[in-house]
Amino acid sequence: EGERFVFVSHAPDSDSWWNTIKNALKVASSQMGVTVEYRNPPTGDLADMARIVEQATASNPAGIISTIADFNVLKGPLAKAVEQGIPVITVNSGTIEESKDIGALLHIGQPEYAAGFAAGERAKAAGVKKFLCVNHYITNPASVQRCQGFADGLNVPLGNQMIDTGLDPSEVKNKVSAYLRANADTDGIIALGPNSAEPTIAALKENGMAGQVHFGTFDLSAGISAAIKDGTIAFAIDQQPYLQGYLPVVLLTNYARYGVIPPNAINSGPGFITKDNIALVEKLAGEYR
Amino acid sequence: MTDERLMPVSSLRRAMIRPELGAICGVILVFAFFLMVAGDSGMFAPAGFQNWLVVSAQFAIIAVGACLLMIAGEFDLSVGSMIGFAGVIAAILTVQWGWPAWLAILVTFAVCIGLGAINGLLVIRTGLPSFIVTLAFLYILRGLTIWLSILTTRQTIIGGVREAAEGDWLAALFGGVIFKGFFQWLGDVGLIDTFTRGARAGQPVVEGVPMLIVWAIGLIIFGHWLLAKTRFGNWIFASGGDAQAARYVGVPVNRVKVLMFMFTAFCATVFAMCQVMEFGSAAADRGLLKEFEAIICVVIGGALLTGGYGSVIGAALGALIFGVVQQGLFFAGAESSLFRVFLGTILILAVIMNTYIRRLITGER
Amino acid sequence: MTDERLMPVSSLRRAMIRPELGAICGVILVFAFFLMVAGDSGMFAPAGFQNWLVVSAQFAIIAVGACLLMIAGEFDLSVGSMIGFAGVIAAILTVQWGWPAWLAILVTFAVCIGLGAINGLLVIRTGLPSFIVTLAFLYILRGLTIWLSILTTRQTIIGGVREAAEGDWLAALFGGVIFKGFFQWLGDVGLIDTFTRGARAGQPVVEGVPMLIVWAIGLIIFGHWLLAKTRFGNWIFASGGDAQAARYVGVPVNRVKVLMFMFTAFCATVFAMCQVMEFGSAAADRGLLKEFEAIICVVIGGALLTGGYGSVIGAALGALIFGVVQQGLFFAGAESSLFRVFLGTILILAVIMNTYIRRLITGER
Amino acid sequence: MTAPIIEMRNIEKHFGPVIALGGVSFDVRPGECHCLLGDNGAGKSTFIKTMSGVHKPSRGTMVVEGQEVVFDSPRDAMAAGIATVYQDLAMIPLMSVTRNFWMGREPEKGFGPFKTIDFAKANEVTMREMARMGINLREPEQAVGTLSGGERQTVAIARAVYFGAKVLILDEPTSALGVRQTANVLATIDQVRKAGIGIVFITHNVRHAMAVGDRFTVLNRGKTLGTAVRGEITAEALQDLMAGGQELAVLESSLGGTV
Amino acid sequence: MTAPIIEMRNIEKHFGPVIALGGVSFDVRPGECHCLLGDNGAGKSTFIKTMSGVHKPSRGTMVVEGQEVVFDSPRDAMAAGIATVYQDLAMIPLMSVTRNFWMGREPEKGFGPFKTIDFAKANEVTMREMARMGINLREPEQAVGTLSGGERQTVAIARAVYFGAKVLILDEPTSALGVRQTANVLATIDQVRKAGIGIVFITHNVRHAMAVGDRFTVLNRGKTLGTAVRGEITAEALQDLMAGGQELAVLESSLGGTV
Ligand SMILES: Nc1ncnc2c1ncn2[C@@H]1O[C@H](COP(=O)(O)OP(=O)(O)OP(=O)(O)O)[C@@H](O)[C@H]1O
Ligand SMILES: Nc1ncnc2c1ncn2[C@@H]1O[C@H](COP(=O)(O)OP(=O)(O)OP(=O)(O)O)[C@@H](O)[C@H]1O
Ligand SMILES: [Mg+2]
Numbered sequence A: 001e002g003e004r005f006v007f008v009s010h011a012p013d014s015d016s017w018w019n020t021i022k023n024a025l026k027v028a029s030s031q032m033g034v035t036v037e038y039r040n041p042p043t044g045d046l047a048d049m050a051r052i053v054e055q056a057t058a059s060n061p062a063g064i065i066s067t068i069a070d071f072n073v074l075k076g077p078l079a080k081a082v083e084q085g086i087p088v089i090t091v092n093s094g095t096i097e098e099s100k101d102i103g104a105l106l107h108i109g110q111p112e113y114a115a116g117f118a119a120g121e122r123a124k125a126a127g128v129k130k131f132l133c134v135n136h137y138i139t140n141p142a143s144v145q146r147c148q149g150f151a152d153g154l155n156v157p158l159g160n161q162m163i164d165t166g167l168d169p170s171e172v173k174n175k176v177s178a179y180l181r182a183n184a185d186t187d188g189i190i191a192l193g194p195n196s197a198e199p200t201i202a203a204l205k206e207n208g209m210a211g212q213v214h215f216g217t218f219d220l221s222a223g224i225s226a227a228i229k230d231g232t233i234a235f236a237i238d239q240q241p242y243l244q245g246y247l248p249v250v251l252l253t254n255y256a257r258y259g260v261i262p263p264n265a266i267n268s269g270p271g272f273i274t275k276d277n278i279a280l281v282e283k284l285a286g287e288y289r
Numbered sequence B, C: 001m002t003d004e005r006l007m008p009v010s011s012l013r014r015a016m017i018r019p020e021l022g023a024i025c026g027v028i029l030v031f032a033f034f035l036m037v038a039g040d041s042g043m044f045a046p047a048g049f050q051n052w053l054v055v056s057a058q059f060a061i062i063a064v065g066a067c068l069l070m071i072a073g074e075f076d077l078s079v080g081s082m083i084g085f086a087g088v089i090a091a092i093l094t095v096q097w098g099w100p101a102w103l104a105i106l107v108t109f110a111v112c113i114g115l116g117a118i119n120g121l122l123v124i125r126t127g128l129p130s131f132i133v134t135l136a137f138l139y140i141l142r143g144l145t146i147w148l149s150i151l152t153t154r155q156t157i158i159g160g161v162r163e164a165a166e167g168d169w170l171a172a173l174f175g176g177v178i179f180k181g182f183f184q185w186l187g188d189v190g191l192i193d194t195f196t197r198g199a200r201a202g203q204p205v206v207e208g209v210p211m212l213i214v215w216a217i218g219l220i221i222f223g224h225w226l227l228a229k230t231r232f233g234n235w236i237f238a239s240g241g242d243a244q245a246a247r248y249v250g251v252p253v254n255r256v257k258v259l260m261f262m263f264t265a266f267c268a269t270v271f272a273m274c275q276v277m278e279f280g281s282a283a284a285d286r287g288l289l290k291e292f293e294a295i296i297c298v299v300i301g302g303a304l305l306t307g308g309y310g311s312v313i314g315a316a317l318g319a320l321i322f323g324v325v326q327q328g329l330f331f332a333g334a335e336s337s338l339f340r341v342f343l344g345t346i347l348i349l350a351v352i353m354n355t356y357i358r359r360l361i362t363g364e365r
Numbered sequence D, E: 001m002t003a004p005i006i007e008m009r010n011i012e013k014h015f016g017p018v019i020a021l022g023g024v025s026f027d028v029r030p031g032e033c034h035c036l037l038g039d040n041g042a043g044k045s046t047f048i049k050t051m052s053g054v055h056k057p058s059r060g061t062m063v064v065e066g067q068e069v070v071f072d073s074p075r076d077a078m079a080a081g082i083a084t085v086y087q088d089l090a091m092i093p094l095m096s097v098t099r100n101f102w103m104g105r106e107p108e109k110g111f112g113p114f115k116t117i118d119f120a121k122a123n124e125v126t127m128r129e130m131a132r133m134g135i136n137l138r139e140p141e142q143a144v145g146t147l148s149g150g151e152r153q154t155v156a157i158a159r160a161v162y163f164g165a166k167v168l169i170l171d172e173p174t175s176a177l178g179v180r181q182t183a184n185v186l187a188t189i190d191q192v193r194k195a196g197i198g199i200v201f202i203t204h205n206v207r208h209a210m211a212v213g214d215r216f217t218v219l220n221r222g223k224t225l226g227t228a229v230r231g232e233i234t235a236e237a238l239q240d241l242m243a244g245g246q247e248l249a250v251l252e253s254s255l256g257g258t259v
C-alpha cells in the first residue's frame, strides 16, 4: 500500500501531449492507492532528463517509469537504477531491444521512426508523391525521426520537405502556406502534433486546400478530431498515451505487491484514427485520448 | 564656436541620417533580394503579400511596445511569457469558467497590465537592472501559465475559445478580418485571384484585412505619434537618455518607466488575444523566445539598446524585415534550419550599419 | 577627511560585507529548507548527494566563464548554443568522420574558442553591446548546429560517441570518474550503500567522483585565483569597471575582453564535452537556455550585471543554490511546473539582497 | 531690505551613516546674488539639491515667500519658481538642443488628449534664447552631445533663466569654463540679478564670488561658518574661511594669498 | 638650458570632419612646469591625449629624449616615462584604492605562470604615498567610490608621481577642487618639479598658472598662439591671450581684470 513510483518523461513543461499521460497517472494512482510523481526536464534537455533519472534512483522509489528518448543518454542512469534493485518499465519512445538492453521489465509504446514509417506507407497508398513535414520542434531528435520515417515509408528522400516552423501558431500557419505556395505540387502533409497540426489546418482552410491534400498528423487534440470529422485530416496516429501512463503504474503496483508481471512488451499503438472511428475518441481527445 | 573648424557636411547627407535610415536601407535590400530570388514563387501575389504582412504585423505589435520601453531605458524579457500567460488566462476564463468573452478579455488585459506595472515598480523601487527583474518574470510567468492551465483544465493547450467567443463584440476586435466586401469586389473584378477549387471556390484568395494588421498599424501610428510629437514622448527619450538628468528637470521618470512597462504588457496581451481569437486555442508554450524577437526588431530598427534613442517607425521596419526574411526564405525554398543563421547575420549587419549612422547624427565617438 | 561625519560602522559588519555574502546566506537557507522538507527522501544519502552535486557542477562550469566575462563588463548569450554546437561538432568528427576522439576534442575546442574570439572581436571592433552580438550568435550557432547535424546524419541526435571514444586518453578526461578505489573501499566498509543485485552487485552506489565535478572544482579554483590574486584579474575588474579609465592607465582592455570571451567559450565546450562523453551522444537541442542559467548563477552569486564587481566563489555558490533547488524540488516531490516560479522568486530575492550588500560595501547610492 | 524669497531653516540631511548637512540656515532675497562657498565635500551640492527638491531634508523647514513648503520632487520646486543648473549638467546628449531646452515643460498645442509639442515655437524660442546668451546654433535639432562643454553650460543657464525663475541656483557653473566663457557667465548672472531674480551661486573661486556676490555664506563639513555681506569682508578673509580656517600648505610666494 | 624630454612637432589631429589640432608644437624640459592654457574646446585635452598615447596624431612627429617615437597605446607612453592625470580621472569607483593605484602596473611575486599580485607591498606603498600627499586612508581596501572628489584627484596624482615619470601631465587638476585642496596640488607640483620631473599643467585659471608655471603656451582653436616665459608676461596679458584676444564681455569693475 502507498508505494511511490516516479514517472520520468523527456518532454518540456509545456508539451500538451503529455497531459493525457499525466491524467492517466492520476487515475491509476488513485485506483491503486499509490503515489506517482511526474518529472520532466523543464526545457526538454535530455541530459537534464538523465539527471532526473539519477535523482529518482537516489530517492529510492518502488519503481521507475521512463521514456527512452535517447538510448545513449538514458542507458547508464536507467541501468544503474535496475542494478540498484529498482524495477523499471520503459514507455513511449525507444525500442523493445533498447528496453531489454537496459534491463527494464518491459516496454509499453511504440518507436517514433516506425510510427512515421507506418504513416508514410499509408500516405503512399493514398498516392502521395511530394510531401511536407511540419516540424514545430526541430531541436527534438524524435521529431526528426518521425519525418525521416515518413519519408522512408513513402520511399522518397526527405530533403527540403521538412520545415522548421517554430512554435508560434501564426508563424507555423504562414510558413506552411508560404511553403505550399512555393511548392504547389505538394500533395501530402504530415504534422507532428497539435502544435503543428492546428495552424496547418488553419492554413489549409485559408488557402482553400483543405481536403485537397492528404493530411496526416501525430497525436490528437480537440482541433485535430474536428478536422478529421470534416475531412481536412485523413488520419491521426494515436499511440494511446493513456495506456502508456495507466498500464505501467498498474503493472508496477502488482509487481511490487504480488511479484507478477507480463513477460513481453506491450504495443500501445499505432492506432490510426480516421473519420470512421473518430466518434469514439472525439469527446476525450486531449484528456484521456 | 568651432564652426570654422568643421569640414563641410553635405546637407543631403545631413537630411538622411535619421534613426530609421538603416532600417529603410535594410527594407530596400531585403525586398530587392527576394524579388530576385523568389519573385515568381507567389511571394508578391496578393495571398503571398498577406502571408508575410501578417507575420510582420505580429512582430510589429510586440516591437512597438519593446521599442518605447527600450527608448525609456529598460527592457522586458518577460514579453514571451506574458503572451503565453495572457492567452491561457483568457481561455480559462471563457472556456472553463464560462465568462462572456468581452469580460474575459477585459480582465485579462487588466491582469497583464497589472503584471507589467509590478515589473516596472520592482525595477524602479529596487533599482535593479530590468534585465534581471524581467528575467525572473520570464520564469515566474511561464511557470504559472503551465501550472494554472494544468490545474484548471488538465491540459496545457486549451481549445474551444473561438466557439465560446462567437459573436462577441470585443472578441471580434481581435480575430477576424475587415473590408471583406471590398476584397470580394476586388476578386469579382479580377484584381486579385479567386479560389478555383475547394469549398471556397469563387471567393477571393485574400478574404480581407486581418485585425492583426489593423492592430499593428494602429499601434505603430499611436507609438510614433506618442514618441515623436507629444510631451510624453519627450519624457520617454529623456528617461532613457539620462534618468538622473531628467529627474532634475522635473520629468516624472518613474511614472514614465512604469507606464512603458505597462504598455509593453498591453502590446503582449494584444498579441496574445489576436492569436487566441484567430486560432481558437491558447497554449502554455505560446510566445517562446518572442522577447528576443521583439528586441531584435527594435534594434534592427535603429534603437539604442541602452535607451534614449530610436524610432517607432524604425522598429516597425525592423519587424517588416524580420517577417519578410523569415517568410521569404520559405518562398525561396531555402533550407529552413538555416533561417536562424540568416537572422543572426542580418541582425549583426543591421546593427553595425545603424551604429555608423548614429555616430554621424550625434557626433558621438 | 569626512571621518568625523561618519556614524560608526561595526567592524563585524564591515568584515561581512563581501560580494558572496548574499550567496552564502542563500546556501544556508536553501540547505536548511531542504533538510526540513526532503531530509528523508534520500537527497542527503550518498547517491542523492552525488545527484545534486553533479547538477551544480554543471552549472558551475558555465557560471565560472560567465562570471569572469560579466566582471569584464560583457556578457554572452550564445553559451547555450555553443554547448549544442560543440557537442555536435565533436560527435560528427568522431562518429561520422571517424577521427580519433582526442583529435576531435582538440579540434572542437579550437573551433569553439575561435568562435568565442570572433564574438569578442566583433564586440570590440564594432563597439556594439555584447547583448546584441551574442544574441546574433545564439541564433547563428543554433541554426548551424541543426543544419550540420541534419546534413551529415539526417538526424538532430548523434549517438555512438562513447563507443567511438572508448579507451581514448583525452576523452577519459571528460567522461568517467576518478577515485574509484576509494569509493569501493567506502562501499566495502559500509560507509556508503552498495548495489544488492544485478551485474554490479557489491559495487558502491557512488562509483567515484565524476570528471564533471573535477572540472568544476578545477575551474572554480583557477577562476578565483585568476580574478582575486593575479594582475590579470585586476585588469578584468578594471575593464568591466570602466573600460575607458582602464585604457588610460595602460590596461589592454581589448585583449582582456577577447580573452574572456574565449574563456567563456572554453567553459561551454568543457560542459559539452563532459556531457557528450558521459552520455555518448550529442543533440542539437543541448544547452537550450543555459545562457540564462549561467547568468542567473552569476547574479545570485553577487556579481554586478554591468561589470566590474563580483566573485567566482559567489558564482560557484550561485550554481550550488541553483542545482540544489532544482533537484531538491524533485526530491521534495513538488509540482514540477512550479520550479520556474521558485527559480524566478529566488532570483529576485537574491539580487535584492546582493544589491543591499553591495551598497554597504561601496557606499554607492 | 526686501523679504527673502526662500528661507531654509536648520536643514539636516543624512545619507545612511553619512551626515552630509548638520543644520544649515540660509536665505535668498530678490535681486541679490548669494554665494555659497566651501571646501570639497562641504555639502554645498547636497544643500542646493535639498533646496530644489531632489533630496528631502532629514530635518529642518523650508519657507518660500512666507509659506512653509515640502517639495516632493524637482517638479514641485520648479513650480514654486526655483530653477537649478546642476554641477552635473542635466543635459541628455542624444537629444536635440530644443528637446533639452524644453525638457519637462514642453509647449503644447491642440486639445484634450491630442496635444502635441509645438515644435515651431519651441525651436524659435530656443534659437532666440541661445542667441541672447551669445551662442549661435547651427540648427535647433542639433544633438546636445555635439556641443562643447561651455555651450552646454549656456543651454542649461538659458533654460533656467527663460522659465522665469524667482530663484536661480547655479552649482559651480564656471569650474570647467575658459576665461571668455566665465566672463560671459558672470555677466549673465549680473544681468539676471538686475531683473530682480535671486541667485544662489556656488563656486570654489573666491575671485568669481567677489566679482558678483552680494552675500557670502561659507559651509564647512555640513555646518555654516557664517554669512558675510559684500564690502564687509576681503577676498583674503573669505579664502581663509573657505579653507576651513586651517593653515594652508606652504606655497611659493608668487601664489600670493589668493588661489 | 637643458634639452627637452619631449618635443611635439606640428601635431595635427582630425576627428572625422572636426579638426581638433591644426599643427601644434610644444616641448617640456626636465624640472620645469610648462602650462598649457586656452579656451574651452581649444584642443588642450586632445593635445595631451596625443602626447600620452590615447590618440594617434593625424600628422606630426613626437620626439622623446632625442628619439622619434610613435605610441600605439597609453602603455607605450607610460613605458617611455609619460604619466598622465586625465581630466576624467581614470579611476574605477567599485575597485579598492590599492587596486586603482596600481592598475596596469601591479607588483607581482612568484614565478612563471604562477605570479600573483603582491598585496602586502601594494597596500603598504599605497598607504604611504597617500599619506605623503596628506590623505590618511581608513584602509587600502576602501572602494574609490567612497572617496571625495579631492581625494580621488590625489590618488591619481600620487599614482602618477610614484611611478617615477619623467614627464607628468595634469589636465585641469584643480578645476573641481576647493581652496585647500588646490593649494595642496600646487604645492605638489612644485615639489615634483624640484625633483627634476617635467610637468605639463593645464588650467583655465591664470592665477594657478602664474603660481607654478615656468613657461606658458596658449592654444586657440587648435593652433598655438605662442609661448611665453615666466616673468616676461603679466597675468593680464596672459589672460587676454587665453580669451583669444577678443574683447571680454563687459563685467563689473570689481571683477578687475583677472578672472
Ligand atoms: N547620495 C549620497 N549618499 C551618501 N553620501 C552622500 C550622498 N551625496 C553626497 N554625499 C556625501 O555628502 C558630503 C557632501 O557632498 P556634496 O556633494 O554636497 O559636497 P560639495 O560641497 O558639493 O563638494 P564639491 O565642492 O566637491 O562639489 C560628501 O561627503 C559626500 O560624500
Ligand atoms: N573624439 C573626438 N571626436 C570628435 N571631436 C572631438 C573628439 N575629441 C575632441 N573633439 C573636439 O575637438 C575639440 C577640442 O576638444 P578638447 O577636449 O581637446 O578641448 P579642451 O581644450 O580640452 O577643452 P576644455 O577646456 O573644455 O577641456 C572640441 O571641439 C571637441 O569637440
Ligand atoms: Mg558639489
Ligand SMILES: [Mg+2]
Pocket (backbone or CB within 6 Å): E044, E045, E046, E087, E171
Ligand atoms: Mg579638456
